[in-house]
Amino acid sequence: MRLICEICGEMIGEISLEGTASIPASPGDVNGKPAIEALRRPIKGSMVGSPDPFHGFPAPFDPSVTWEFMFCPYSNHTHRPFTATEEPKQLLTHKGMIDIPEREPILSEDEAQEAVTKPVEDAESPIRILRSLARQSRTQERERRAIHIAKRRKSDVK
Numbered sequence: 145m146r147l148i149c150e151i152c153g154e155m156i157g158e159i160s161l162e163g164t165a166s167i168p169a170s171p172g173d174v175n176g177k178p179a180i181e182a183l184r185r186p187i188k189g190s191m192v193g194s195p196d197p198f199h200g201f202p203a204p205f206d207p208s209v210t211w212e213f214m215f216c217p218y219s220n221h222t223h224r225p226f227t228a229t230e231e232p233k234q235l236l237t238h239k240g241m242i243d244i245p246e247r248e249p250i251l252s253e254d255e256a257q258e259a260v261t262k263p264v265e266d267a268e269s270p271i272r273i274l275r276s277l278a279r280q281s282r283t284q285e286r287e288r289r290a291i292h293i294a295k296r297r298k299s300d301v302k
């Protein structure tokens with residue numbers, strides 16, 4: 145998608161919800177294409193790529209800058225490409241305004257460990273299916289034994 149400046153309407157750069165891989169420059173072609181990081185809040189310079197990588201046009205922002213320092217490259221630092229006065233939640237693109245997705249929360253080491261070791265309660269989970277099969281076969285085994293014992297007792301009585 146192309147990021148459009150809300151103030152001057154210029155096409156500033158390329159943004160991508162999924163992100164793009166880098167394409168190294170090939171021999172005889174000076175234009176490599178650096179990766180574009182997937183668009184997420186809070187936005188960063190590395191999420192906006194060159195508006196014209198084919199002609200070697202540079203990316204509009206330093207990869208490390210945050211929204212406060214993202215000035216429209218056509219504005220000589222007089223405006224940002226969005227009208228939001230705090231961290232923007234939407235950006236103008238050639239497809240209209242789009243929501244910037246939230247970044248997935250980064251888990252702490254403990255939370256990550258818990259997520260890995262916690263028993264899976266998902267109904268589709270193969271572990272759950274195996275566990276419930278094991279439970280069923282244990283129950284059947286107990287029933288078989290109970291019937292067997294009951295039959296033996298009956299025959300003892302006779």
Ligand SMILES: [Zn+2]
Pocket residue numbers: 149150151152153154216217218219223224225
């Ligand atoms: Zn502008």
